[in-house]
Every structure is written in C-alpha cells, then in structure tokens.
Amino acid sequence: MVKKLIAALLITTLIPTTVFAATPKPTQAQIDAAKKLEDEKKAAADAAAAKLNTAKKTLKQLSAIAEAKRKQYLAAQNELKLKAKKADLAMKHLQIAQISVSNGKTAIGKLAVNAYVMGGGFTNLDSLLKSDGPQDLADRLTTLDVLGQNNSTALERFKSAEKIASSAQIVADTAKKAQAVATVKVASAKKEADVAHAMQQEEVDKLQAVQDKLAKELAVAQKTRVTLEQQRQLALLEEANADRAALTLDQSKIWPDIGFTGRSSTRATEAMRIAAVAYAAKQVQAGKKYVWGSEGPTTFDCSGLVYAAYKSAGLAFPNWDRLNSSLYWVATKRVPLSELVPGDLLFYSYKGTVSTIHHISIYAGDGMMWEAHSKDKDLLYSSIYSVKGLMPYGGRV
Numbered sequence: 001m002v003k004k005l006i007a008a009l010l011i012t013t014l015i016p017t018t019v020f021a022a023t024p025k026p027t028q029a030q031i032d033a034a035k036k037l038e039d040e041k042k043a044a045a046d047a048a049a050a051k052l053n054t055a056k057k058t059l060k061q062l063s064a065i066a067e068a069k070r071k072q073y074l075a076a077q078n079e080l081k082l083k084a085k086k087a088d089l090a091m092k093h094l095q096i097a098q099i100s101v102s103n104g105k106t107a108i109g110k111l112a113v114n115a116y117v118m119g120g121g122f123t124n125l126d127s128l129l130k131s132d133g134p135q136d137l138a139d140r141l142t143t144l145d146v147l148g149q150n151n152s153t154a155l156e157r158f159k160s161a162e163k164i165a166s167s168a169q170i171v172a173d174t175a176k177k178a179q180a181v182a183t184v185k186v187a188s189a190k191k192e193a194d195v196a197h198a199m200q201q202e203e204v205d206k207l208q209a210v211q212d213k214l215a216k217e218l219a220v221a222q223k224t225r226v227t228l229e230q231q232r233q234l235a236l237l238e239e240a241n242a243d244r245a246a247l248t249l250d251q252s253k254i255w256p257d258i259g260f261t262g263r264s265s266t267r268a269t270e271a272m273r274i275a276a277v278a279y280a281a282k283q284v285q286a287g288k289k290y291v292w293g294s295e296g297p298t299t300f301d302c303s304g305l306v307y308a309a310y311k312s313a314g315l316a317f318p319n320w321d322r323l324n325s326s327l328y329w330v331a332t333k334r335v336p337l338s339e340l341v342p343g344d345l346l347f348y349s350y351k352g353t354v355s356t357i358h359h360i361s362i363y364a365g366d367g368m369m370w371e372a373h374s375k376d377k378d379l380l381y382s383s384i385y386s387v388k389g390l391m392p393y394g395g396r397v
Contacts, residue, residue: 025235025293026228034225041221045214055207062200069193076186083179090172093164235293237324238301241358242374245350251388254337255352260393262334268315268397273343275313276397280305280362280370284379290372295322300379302360303328305372306345309362310397320397325360332395341365345395348387359387363394 245251268276288300295304307322323331329347340346340363348359361371364381373380373387384390 025239025291026232028232031225031228031232034221034228038218038221038225041214041218045218048210048214052207052210055203059200059203059207062196062203066193066196066200069189069196072189073186073193076182076189080179080182080186083175083182087172087175087179090168090175093168093171096164096168231293234303234322234324235301238303238358239292241325241350241356244356245348245358245389248350251350252352253385253388254390255349255392257392258352260329260334260354260391262330262332262393262395264333266333266396267319268310268313268343270343272310272313272315273341273397276309276315277342277362277364277370279309279312281364281381283308284370284381288372288379290375290378292375300372302372305370305379306360306362315397326354326357328360329354329357329391329395332397334393335396337390337392337394340394341396343397345397346384347391347393347395348389349391350389352389352391357391358389361387 283296283300283305288296288298290301291299292301293304294300296308300308303323303325306328307320310316310320325347328345332345335341335344342363342365344363346361346363346369347357348361349357359371361369361384363384364370367384369382369384371380371382371387372378373382
C-alpha cells in the first residue's frame with residue numbers, strides 16, 4: 001500500500017528551492033511559457049549540434065595537417081643534421097688538403113733553395129762542362145736525377161693537393177648551401193605546424209565554449225519547466241486534499257491505528273529538531289501569511305513550513321526534500337502521540353488513510369503545534385486537536 005501511495009504521490013523535486021517560481025503556485029500559462037522556452041533552447045541545441053559535427057570534422061582535418069607538418073619538421077631536422085655532418089666532413093677534408101698544399105709548397109721551396117745554392121742554370125750541360133772527371137760527372141748526373149724526381153713528385157703532390165682542396169671546398173660550400181636550405185625548410189615546416197596547432201586549439205576552445213553554454217542553458221530551461229510543473233502539482237494536490245477535508249463530514253478527532261508503518265530510523269538529531277521548532281515559532285510569531293505551494297521565506301503552506309524549518313536546521317537537500325503531507329508521513333518514523341517530542345510532525349487525514357492526509361504541522365510540546373493553517377487563518381500556534389482527523393502516530397524526522 002505504501003509503495004502504491006509513493007507511486008501515486010511521488011511528485012517531489014530534487015531541485016534546490018532557489019529555482020522555484022516567484023509565484024508559489026505557478027499557472028499553466030507560466031508552465032507553457034517555460035515549455036516554449038525549453039523547446040527553443042532544444043532547437044538551438046540541435047542546430048548547434050549540426051555545427052559541432054562539422055567543426056569536429058574540421059578538427060580532425062587540422063589534426064591531420066598538424067601531424068603531417070610535425071613529421072615534415074622531424075624530417076627536416078634529420079636532413080639538417082645530415083647536411084651538417086657532410087659539411088663538417090668536407091671541412092675536415094679541406095683542412096687536410098690545405099695541409100698537403102702547405103707541405104707541397106714547403107717542399108718546392110726547399111728545392112728552389114737547393115737549386116739556387118748549387119747554382120742557377122743547374123742543367124745536364126752545365127754538369128758536363130763543370131765536372132772534374134768521369135766519376136764526378138756520374139755523381140753530379142745522379143744527383144740531378146734524384147733532385148729531378150723529388151721535384152717532379154713534389155709538384156705532383158702540390159697539384160693533387162690543390163685539386164683535392166678545391167674539390168673539398170666545393171663540397172663544403174655545397175653542403176653549407178644545402179644546410180641553409182634545410183634550415184629554411186625546417187623553419188617553414190615548424191611555422192606551418194605551429195599555425196595548424198593554433199587553429200586546432202582555437203577550434204577546440206570554441207567547441208568547448210559552445211558545448212558548455214548550450215548545456216547550461218538547456219539544463220536551466222529543463223529545470224525551470226520541471227520545477228514549475230512539480231510545484232504546481234504539489235500545490236494543487238495539497239489544495240485539493242484540503243478542499244476535500246473541508247467538505248468531508250464525520251471526521252474523527254483522532255483516527256484509530258490500522259497498521260501504518262514508516263521509516264525504521266530517523267535522520268535529524270535532537271538539536272536539529274529543536275532548531276526546526278524555533279524556526280517555525282519565529283515564522284508564526286512574525287505573522288507570516290499562508291500561500292499555497294510556498295515554502296518561505298515570506299509565505300508558507302503547511303508542508304512548506306515543515307520543509308523550510310528542517311532545512312534551516314541543516315537537514316536540507318538532498319537528505320530532506322520538499323514533499324507533500326502524505327509523503328512526509330512515509331518518510332518519518334512512527335511515534336505514538338503519547339511519546340511526541342518537540343520537532344515531531346503531526347498529520348491530519350479526512351478519512352484516516354495515508355492518501356487522504358491533507359495537513360501537517362510541527363509539534364511544539366505540551367499538546368501544542370506550530371502550523372501554517374489555511375488561507376483564512378495563516379500561520380498559527382494552536383492545539384494539536386484543533387484540526388480534525390489527527391493520525392494516531394506522529395512522525396519523527
């Protein structure tokens with residue numbers, strides 16, 4: 001039975017009270033306007049979703065471009081390293097060739113000096129004319145041959161060294177030019193990769209901003225519409241039950257116990273119950289008015305006063321939700337009327353059943369209660385028996 005009751009009456013909301021409408025009992029026109037706004041937000045979200053899909057494709061393309069440019073950047077870096085190695089190798093060859101050229105120049109210089117020391121015009125004819133005899137002539141000719149061979153070798157080495165040096169210089173210059181080209185290529189590829197990455201990041205940021213904005217707007221619109229509907233249903237149900245109670249005859253002062261059960265445990269501490277009582281007393285003493293569907297701070301209905309009192313005591317969302325009177329019965333622990341303590345809840349039904357509970361109040365002690373009574377009497381401090389149909393148990397929060 002309790003499960004059926006919960007299924008029939010479960011119109012609670014898990015939405016903070018700050019989003020409730022300014023009008024305690026929203027009109028159908030307000031709900032329709034909220035629904036229209038929600039539909040508009042939904043249409044905008046759907047249209048944006050199509051744009052988001054296109055933008056996501058662009059993101060994929062930008063990612064591919066960025067990845068390709070990064071690969072080019074790495075390839076250019078490797079090419080730069082290779083050219084640099086070639087340039088270094090060419091420079092080493094050039095240095096070796098330059099040493100050979102230097103050595104060749106030194107050798108030729110020595111030959112020239114020797115020729116000068118031995119006399120200018122150092123020819124075979126001179127040797128024949130100036131020799132002192134056959135042996136001396138043979139010795140001088142042999143010396144000329146050796147010097148000639150040395151001279152020839154030195155010249156060949158010099159020419160070879162010059163050729164190698166020239167070739168090495170060309171290779172070195174070519175390598176340097178290639179290195180410069182590779183450097184420009186690296187810089188260009190790097191710049192393109194950076195630009196592509198920046199474009200990608202910008203697109204991601206735009207996407208995230210659009211998604212966040214749409215999600216927030218749609219969530220607010222949905223929450224507003226749902227809250228208005230639930231608030232109106234809650235107020236209408238409370239009002240309908242109160243109207244039925246006013247027209248129902250033969251109500252008992254206290255209904256007999258027919259086996260109702262509630263929670264097996266409590267949620268509030270003794271300090272919370274005392275604080276809730278103090279809050280309710282303050283509202284009554286301030287002369288606050290009764291308004292259907294209202295939960296404060298300036299006006300209340302009966303369940304709205306209970307909700308606001310315990311919320312002020314620290315038992316609020318999500319542990320203690322705005323319920324109608326019947327569901328507060330289900331959500332509290334059964335306490336015999338003889339064992340009531342300040343802060344316990346009192347319930348009134350026009351037929352003695354849970355589904356016909358139409359009023360709820362907060363026990364003040366000594367047989368008295370704090371209540372948001374009706375539109376005619378507003379908030380009161382009154383006897384717990386001043387309203388007909390008291391249920392046989394109270395509810396301990």
